[in-house]
Amino acid sequence: xxxxxxxxxxxxxxxxxxxxxxxxxxxxxxxxxxxxxxxxxxxxxxxxxxxxxxxxxxxxxxxxxxxxxxxxxxxxxxxxxxxxxxxxxxxxxxxxxxxxxxxxxxxxxxxxxxxxxxxxxxxxxxxxxxxxxxxxxxxxxxxxxxxxxxxxx
Numbered sequence: 001x002x003x004x005x006x007x008x009x010x011x012x013x014x015x016x017x018x019x020x021x022x023x024x025x026x027x028x029x030x031x032x033x034x035x036x037x038x039x040x041x042x043x044x045x046x047x048x049x050x051x052x053x054x055x056x057x058x059x060x061x062x063x064x065x066x067x068x069x070x071x072x073x074x075x076x077x078x079x080x081x082x083x084x085x086x087x088x089x090x091x092x093x094x095x096x097x098x099x100x101x102x103x104x105x106x107x108x109x110x111x112x113x114x115x116x117x118x119x120x121x122x123x124x125x126x127x128x129x130x131x132x133x134x135x136x137x138x139x140x141x142x143x144x145x146x147x148x149x150x151x152x153x
Contacts, residue, residue, distance in 0.1 A: 005055060005067040006092060010137050013053040013072040015110075019136050020068060023106045024094055026056035029067055036074075050074040059094070068092070081138045084114075091132065091140035099129045102143050110136030 010016040020026040036050035053071035057063065082090050096102040099117055107113065114132040121127050127147035135141055 003066050005069045006089075007069040007071065008137070008139055009076060010053075010070050010072050011076065012137075013070045016135065016137050017054055017056060017070050019106075019109050019111070020056055020070070022109050023102065023111070024096075025059050026068060029055045029057045029063075033071065048075075081134075082140060084132060084140060091142050093142035093144060096143050096145055099131060099143050099145050103131055103133060106133055106135075106141070106143075111141070112138075114140065 008016065017026075017028070021028070032052070032054050034052050036048075040049050040051075041047055051071045051073045053069065055067035055069050058066055058068055082088075084090055094102075103111075103113070103117065112134040114134060117129065117131040119127060119129045125146070128144060129147070130142060130144035132140055132142050
């Protein structure tokens, strides 16, 4: 058993994919998807579903690693923006070398700041540097880096 992908439904899958490619060095894993038909309707429980999109290889996992699946359905339903304390899946996280530089890159490419860059020593784990922001479609993203623990364990 292995983890395969996480899906984001986007208003504009190409724009959102470009954000993750630019900010996090994701890469498209062909083929681009253009899916519809009775088989899709049966599998996902919708009628006359049609979607387009792509899978993006996530950094650090190689060609067979998990992907971020970004699709745009022909008919989408809007919802209120999630916050970090809502039930269900609320964010994805990336470990980065430089939190501030990555955050600035995200903001220049359509991201929106949620919190502030924060450092906290986590006992038995190390020094955590992290922040939450929204991608251009409002999904919450966490970026983090870990340093060595300071002082006694």
